[in-house]
Amino acid sequence: MILTAKDEELINVLRANAREPVSSLARKLGLSRTTVQDRLKRLEEQGVIAGYTIKLTQNQSTKGISALVTISVEPRRQVEVAKILAKFTQIETLHTVSGKIDLIAIVRTATSEDMDNVIDQIGIISGITEIETAVILSTKVDRR
Numbered sequence: 001m002i003l004t005a006k007d008e009e010l011i012n013v014l015r016a017n018a019r020e021p022v023s024s025l026a027r028k029l030g031l032s033r034t035t036v037q038d039r040l041k042r043l044e045e046q047g048v049i050a051g052y053t054i055k056l057t058q059n060q061s062t063k064g065i066s067a068l069v070t071i072s073v074e075p076r077r078q079v080e081v082a083k084i085l086a087k088f089t090q091i092e093t094l095h096t097v098s099g100k101i102d103l104i105a106i107v108r109t110a111t112s113e114d115m116d117n118v119i120d121q122i123g124i125i126s127g128i129t130e131i132e133t134a135v136i137l138s139t140k141v142d143r144r
Contacts, residue, residue, distance in 0.1 A: 001046050006031065010039055011049070018052040064110045066092075066136040069122065071103040077127035078102050084125050090118045101132075 003011075006029060013020060013028055020028075026036045043049045073081045078096065085094055085105065092106045105122075109115040112135075119133055 001048060003048065007039060007043065007048075010036065011043070014049075014052075018054075064108055065112055065115050066106060066108045067115055067119075068134045068136060069105040069107050069119065070101040070132045070134075071105065071122070071128055072100070072130040073102040074127045074129055081125060081127045085122065088118065088122070090114070101130075 009029055010025065013025055022033050022036050022040075025031075026033045029036060031039075040049070071081070071085075082094060082096070082103065085091055085103070088107075090107050090109050092108050095104045096102065097104050107115065107118055109118055115133075115135070119131065122128065123131055
């Protein structure tokens, strides 16, 4: 699917506030309400917009502890390891990456003790050769 400049503009406005009323979106984009509603419907139907979510305030989203966990995996075991890691509810995102490491996970837990336990559980998964954890201290920019 090819996105128009107005589609991109609409998506960027929604990134800032996914609950923006259609009438306000229309004003900001210089389009009619009907046109904006049609664009939203098309973007949803074509899978460009997968859903709408909330963004917690810095105060709420930082409760607990988050860490970036890099994971190296034995050759040809990445799919198997990723399936096991997907079962960890503490893992918010899991990415395959190129380079010296194979996977990057963002892990969130309530306490540092909980984080330690999760990292220990990840470390004993068969096929994982190395993990490294970097605790996230603060977020300077978040454009999600």
